[in-house]
Amino acid sequence: MTDQPHKTLEWIGESRTGHLRLLDQTKLPSETVFLDCDTLDAVWGAIKRLSVRGAPAIGVSAAYGVIVGMQSSADLSREQFDANLEEVAQYLATSRPTAVNLFWALDRMTAFAASRSDLSAADILTELLEEARRIDREDQEMCLAIGQHGAALLPDDCGVLTHCNAGGLATAGDGTALSVFFAAHRQGKKLHVYADETRPLLQGSRLTAWELQQRQIPVTVICDSVAGWVMKQGRIQAVVTGADRIAANGDAANKIGTYAVAQLAHAHGIPFYIAAPSSTFDLSLSSGEEIPIEERDREEVVNAYGLATAPEGVDVFNPAFDVTPAKLITAIITERGVIDEISRDHVAAHLQAVPS
Amino acid sequence: MTDQPHKTLEWIGESRTGHLRLLDQTKLPSETVFLDCDTLDAVWGAIKRLSVRGAPAIGVSAAYGVIVGMQSSADLSREQFDANLEEVAQYLATSRPTAVNLFWALDRMTAFAASRSDLSAADILTELLEEARRIDREDQEMCLAIGQHGAALLPDDCGVLTHCNAGGLATAGDGTALSVFFAAHRQGKKLHVYADETRPLLQGSRLTAWELQQRQIPVTVICDSVAGWVMKQGRIQAVVTGADRIAANGDAANKIGTYAVAQLAHAHGIPFYIAAPSSTFDLSLSSGEEIPIEERDREEVVNAYGLATAPEGVDVFNPAFDVTPAKLITAIITERGVIDEISRDHVAAHLQAVPS
Numbered sequence: 001m002t003d004q005p006h007k008t009l010e011w012i013g014e015s016r017t018g019h020l021r022l023l024d025q026t027k028l029p030s031e032t033v034f035l036d037c038d039t040l041d042a043v044w045g046a047i048k049r050l051s052v053r054g055a056p057a058i059g060v061s062a063a064y065g066v067i068v069g070m071q072s073s074a075d076l077s078r079e080q081f082d083a084n085l086e087e088v089a090q091y092l093a094t095s096r097p098t099a100v101n102l103f104w105a106l107d108r109m110t111a112f113a114a115s116r117s118d119l120s121a122a123d124i125l126t127e128l129l130e131e132a133r134r135i136d137r138e139d140q141e142m143c144l145a146i147g148q149h150g151a152a153l154l155p156d157d158c159g160v161l162t163h164c165n166a167g168g169l170a171t172a173g174d175g176t177a178l179s180v181f182f183a184a185h186r187q188g189k190k191l192h193v194y195a196d197e198t199r200p201l202l203q204g205s206r207l208t209a210w211e212l213q214q215r216q217i218p219v220t221v222i223c224d225s226v227a228g229w230v231m232k233q234g235r236i237q238a239v240v241t242g243a244d245r246i247a248a249n250g251d252a253a254n255k256i257g258t259y260a261v262a263q264l265a266h267a268h269g270i271p272f273y274i275a276a277p278s279s280t281f282d283l284s285l286s287s288g289e290e291i292p293i294e295e296r297d298r299e300e301v302v303n304a305y306g307l308a309t310a311p312e313g314v315d316v317f318n319p320a321f322d323v324t325p326a327k328l329i330t331a332i333i334t335e336r337g338v339i340d341e342i343s344r345d346h347v348a349a350h351l352q353a354v355p356s
Numbered sequence: 357m358t359d360q361p362h363k364t365l366e367w368i369g370e371s372r373t374g375h376l377r378l379l380d381q382t383k384l385p386s387e388t389v390f391l392d393c394d395t396l397d398a399v400w401g402a403i404k405r406l407s408v409r410g411a412p413a414i415g416v417s418a419a420y421g422v423i424v425g426m427q428s429s430a431d432l433s434r435e436q437f438d439a440n441l442e443e444v445a446q447y448l449a450t451s452r453p454t455a456v457n458l459f460w461a462l463d464r465m466t467a468f469a470a471s472r473s474d475l476s477a478a479d480i481l482t483e484l485l486e487e488a489r490r491i492d493r494e495d496q497e498m499c500l501a502i503g504q505h506g507a508a509l510l511p512d513d514c515g516v517l518t519h520c521n522a523g524g525l526a527t528a529g530d531g532t533a534l535s536v537f538f539a540a541h542r543q544g545k546k547l548h549v550y551a552d553e554t555r556p557l558l559q560g561s562r563l564t565a566w567e568l569q570q571r572q573i574p575v576t577v578i579c580d581s582v583a584g585w586v587m588k589q590g591r592i593q594a595v596v597t598g599a600d601r602i603a604a605n606g607d608a609a610n611k612i613g614t615y616a617v618a619q620l621a622h623a624h625g626i627p628f629y630i631a632a633p634s635s636t637f638d639l640s641l642s643s644g645e646e647i648p649i650e651e652r653d654r655e656e657v658v659n660a661y662g663l664a665t666a667p668e669g670v671d672v673f674n675p676a677f678d679v680t681p682a683k684l685i686t687a688i689i690t691e692r693g694v695i696d697e698i699s700r701d702h703v704a705a706h707l708q709a710v711p712s
Binding site for chain 2: 028029030163194196197198199200202205206209210213218219220221222223224225226227228229230232256257259260263264266267301302304305307308309310311312313314315316317318319322
């Protein structure tokens with residue numbers, strides 16, 4: 001389905017004896033190490049320690065984690081199987097308490113089991129693996145569709161800029177913003193990607209640069225403060241980023257720094273695109289002002305590998321996200337297509353329409 | 357002259373037996389350590405190793421370094437003294453080969469000695485110390501004047517943002533951009549400073565935050581990518597930065613990231629000020645397009661204390677400076693006053709006028 005050179009996650013083998021293989025993202029970019037998770041604790045720990053990260057990738061991992069956790073129950077009564085399933089799901093849900101996709105995937109697995117109460121324990125385990133594979137495949141299809149719709153917006157022979165990592169590493173497939181670049185590259189379009197390093201956690205230099213390098217797509221890492229300057233120099237023809245949450249009016253929350261990049265793109269007349277699955281829209285939020293912004297630990301900013309980079313006790317403001325107002329967004333790309341005029345009505349119509 | 361809590365540099369004692377004391381900036385912000393340089397090699401090494409940095413501070417240190425280097429010549433013939441002086445100056449000039457203020461200060465010291473060839477070796481040594489003190493004092497006065505002129509532009513009870521370190525640590529006095537904040541603070545104006553950490557070398561979090569903390573001025577460190585977001589939140593009423601070189605039309609080169617900050621200030625209707633001595637103008641440059649931009653080593657960006665933060669061999673673009681066009685600069689503050697309409701004619705008039 002994809003030419004992903006290293007799978008973020010993968011089920012190896014059959015339902016009763018197989019296991020979940022994860023690319024250990026904590027070792028990137030220095031080492032490409034895979035974790036073979038064949039116990040429930042191994043899956044739980046891998047999610048907890050951020051060996052796998054990104055909302056969609058966590059969801060798919062948890063679905064496969066259910067299979068790992070239920071293998072020892074395949075010869076029990078169905079009643080006992082269901083009781084154990086409940087426990088396994090509850091345990092996996094504690095690995096990342098705020099990850100919405102994690103709960104969503106676990107709920108889908110338990111609901112599926114409940115819908116097929118006619119099957120034996122052995123048979124439902126086999127069927128549950130099929131359901132996990134469907135979740136996996138749907139995520140990959142979503143990524144590919146976003147890539148197709150987005151690639152059409154990029155001119156040939158262009159410079160593009162992205163912020164943070166909205167890549168394959170955050171999904172079971174090609175990612176969202178990076179999927180646009182991968183699709184354009186597959187279509188033979190020439191492009192050069194500028195990757196903001198993305199302080200404080202450097203997802204851009206650590207992960208985005210790695211993914212592009214793996215695909216042999218030209219990439220240049222820059223400090224976040226250089227984004228405006230490369231735009232000024234005429235090196236950038238489009239900006240594409242992901243989003244964590246999009247309000248009903250199109251205001252989009254994404255990694256801190258996205259707002260500044262959108263403002264700078266606007267000042268230079270460069271189109272600014274958001275690429276995200278339609279599930280990112282939260283229509284209960286009227287505008288971006290209602291999106292809560294998580295503030296993270298000061299140590300992320302002022303402590304580099306145990307070395308203090310600021311005077312002791314100094315105040316730090318470390319928001320994890322910012323909100324880009326709809327008026328700075330040229331278009332939003334989802335697996336359904338492109339919203340090229342951002343308004344409450346166009347967002348609603350896009351989400352209600354039959355996917356293209 | 358200043359309420360500087362820790363002097364960046366200071367001459368201790370008399371001409372024949374005294375020495376240069378430097379605040380060791382390589383130890384900041386973790387430790388406040390002073391280097392007592394009582395040999396020529398100690399002064400040379402301190403400049404070389406960046407224990408003292410910033411063009412004005414290097415110039416003043418070199419002037420005092422001449423005294424340290426000439427103390428052993430005080431009982432020689434004047435002819436021998438002059439020959440040794442030439443050697444000492446040439447040696448000190450090799451400590452930072454590209455620092456213009458270093459050569460300027462050494463030239464001023466040797467020219468002063470030449471102008472007083474009537475004095476004995478012992479007497480010219482005493483007079484040379486006076487000349488070094490004058491260079492020191494002039495630098496301090498320049499800083500204070502910039503502070504006075506700039507502080508008048510800040511409203512009471514405001515949030516201000518700065519980028520990099522244009523502080524006392526780069527001069528013998530209060531610095532340039534930070535001198536504006538220090539003066540406003542002395543005048544009793546309430547202000548809260550947001551300090552961009554300033555990747556890749558973190559002069560903002562390491563040095564600017566330290567200087568403000570020392571003066572008990574409220575300061576918050578932010579990643580460079582947060583500057584736009586704090587402006588959006590209404591926390592910033594003015595931006596003040598230094599400059600490394602200003603062209604005849606007012607285009608200003610400063611630390612990479614300054615251009616983006618100026619664009620973001622413009623987008624939010626926030627005044628953007630440059631604070632720099634009038635010696636920063638280079639009238640041989642017609643516009644900012646003629647300012648050469650130094651590109652620095654990729655390791656500064658992708659190697660954090662020996663740990664790779666990007667995949668091996670990945671391309672990095674690491675310019676040291678960028679150029680902010682005059683049209684984005686609200687005013688330029690020098691020791692002579694304020695240029696509040698940036699044009700070729702106003703710059704020329706400002707530099708020709710008798711200092712206010």
